[in-house]
Amino acid sequence: MTSRFGRLPLRSRLALLTAAAMAVAIAAAAVSCWLITRDQLMNEFNRSLRQAEVPNTLPRIVRTGCLDERPPGSPEDLNTDRTTAQIVLPDGRACLLQGEHTIPVTETDQAVAAQGGAQRTEIMHDVTSDGTEWRVRTIGGGLTLNDEPAAISFARPLSEVTDPLNTLALVLALVAGCGVLGAGAIGLGVARAGLRPVERLTHTVEHIARTEDLAVEIPVEGDDEIARLSRSFNAMTAALATSQERQQQLIADAGHELRTPLTSLRTNIELLARSEESGRELPPRQRRELLESVTAQMTELAALIGDLQELSRPDAAPDKAQLAVVALDEIAERAVRRVRLRAPEVRIDAELAPWFVRAEPAALERAVVNLLDNAVKFSPPGSRVEVGLGGDGLLRVRDHGPGIPEAELPHVFERFWRSPSARGRPGSGLGLSIVARTVQQAGGTVALRRAAGGGTEALLRLPGAPEPPPGSLSAIRGRGPHRPA
Known part of the structure; x- marks a missing residue:
């Protein structure tokens, strides 16, 4: 049953659930109404039966000794409304005082009639006669017939209560049925109106899946949950479109490079x-230059492929398992040594203060190396590159090259972007973009600016870690606040 219900469309399920909920509510209200009405009718029925009392003319009626036919006297003498009344004797005989039919006498009635004395005794019970249920109230004590103890019984048919209750039950059942049908119709309408935004979202998703058109947006109305879902979906498709565009641009730029x-x-x-x-050997000098050019091109291709692999990693924050508290000054010192080997014609001076950060060690070292490579690339032979790390976590890399024009500074961290003046220099245009992404993932900032007196200055700032890693060189050596590298 549950599996069949689960296969129904969401609209049908909502309509059925609404109808079921309304049916339960209507049924509970109908049953409560019927029970309350029954109690009220029964209380009123019992109250009217208790209002019937032994009349003052009863001794005269009883003295006639009429047990076979109705005694003389008018019904008004009994003052019993529409109640049947009869005299009951201990042997089970009855004398009808008012009404159309004699009510069957039970053993209980006989017991009350047999009780003599002046003490009043009263009981109430139900009997059935000719298919009709009666509620009987028998009163004994102080009554005699021909010097024989007797009792008087008042009775009313229970149909006075059951017939209205049956009619009420039928009316309530009809009203409940109409209510359930109306609730189902209302539930279907509410489901259609409520799911209309979801249908639009479904059609849009199906359209995107079919056409891969990420430019489609869902109209947003209001500020409810459906509107929030639509906004989130629009934001997701916009992010996917941006990612797709960046991917296509990366492929195009990579192919060009x-x-x-x-x-x-x-x-x-x-x-x-x-x-x-051809068998004609090239001159040794030309052959050597060709082989050096091949080697250089292979090196450039390897570097470009490495940069592309680095950029192919997701832009999200790295796995926490890959993060560690490292000494930025030690990483900068290793990066300086690597770049010095590659560029002996440029002097690199470094003054590094201890500073601990939380980052991915290999990625951070690669970022610092890229900054140094960029500075060395634009430094003329014999010039100097200055590297400084202060106690505030700010790493400065300053060169004395031609500098970068102000108009080009906003583009230096874009992928594959290269200054027009650097087109003839080696490089892929990916180094600074890798630096920007690595620093951003570590929670820091990086920027380039024109240095006073010429050249370019790179500023890299990373937040400090709460404590140095156990066993780090900085912790073991206990270095002072500044140390030349």
Whole structure:
């Protein structure tokens, strides 16, 4: 049953649930109304039966000794409304005083009639006669017939209560049925109106899945849960569209950047191949230059592929398991040593103060190396690059090259962007974008600006970690606040 219900459309399920809830509520109200009405009718019925009392003319009536037919006297003498009244004797005989039919005498009635004396005794019970249920009230004590103790019984048919109750039950059942049908119709209408935004969302999702058109937006109305869902979906599709656009741009830029070294590499290799095939060897100097060019192009391709792999990682925060508290000064010192080996023609001076950060060590070192490589690339031979790390966690890398024009500074961290003046220099245009992403994931900031007196200054700031990592070189050495590298 549950599985069949689960297969129904959401609109039908909502309508059925609404109808079921209304049916339960209407049934509870109808039953409560019927029970309350029954109690009120029964109380009023019993009260009217208790109002019937032994009349003052009863001794005269009783003295006639009429037990076979109705005694003389008018019904008004009994003052019993529409109540049947009869005299009951201990042997079970009855004398009808008022009414159409004699009520069956029970053993209980006989017992009350047999009780003599002046003490009043009263009982109430139900009997059935010819298919009719009667409620009987028998009063004994102080009554005699021909010197024989007697009792008087007042009776009224229970149909005075059951007939209205049956009619009321039928009316309530009809009203409840109409209410359930109306509730089902209302539930269906409410489900249709409430699910209309969901249907629009479903159609939009199906359209996007079918056409891959992420530019479609869902109209947002109001500020309810459906509106919030629509806004979230629009934000998700916008993010997906942006990601798709960035992916396409990355592929296009990567293809463009790969084309130049591959073309140069292919040309050099073809020259070497033709030299071998024709049997005419190239001059040793030209052959050496070609091999050096091939090696340089291979190195550039390897660096570009490494940068692309780095950028292919998700932009979300790195896994916490990969984060560690590291000494930024130690990372900067290792980066300085690596760049010094690659660029011996440029002097790199470093003054580093201890500073601990929480980051991914390998990614952070790569970012610092990229900053230094960028500074060295634009420094003329014999110039100097200054590296400084203060006690506030600010890492400065300053070169004395031509500097970057103010108009180009907003673009330096974009992927594959290269200054027009640097087109002829080696590089892929990905180094600074990798720096920006790594620093952002570590919760820091990075910026480039024109340095006073010429050149460019890179500013990298990372928040400090609460304590140094156990066993780090900084903790073991106990260095002072500043140390030249």
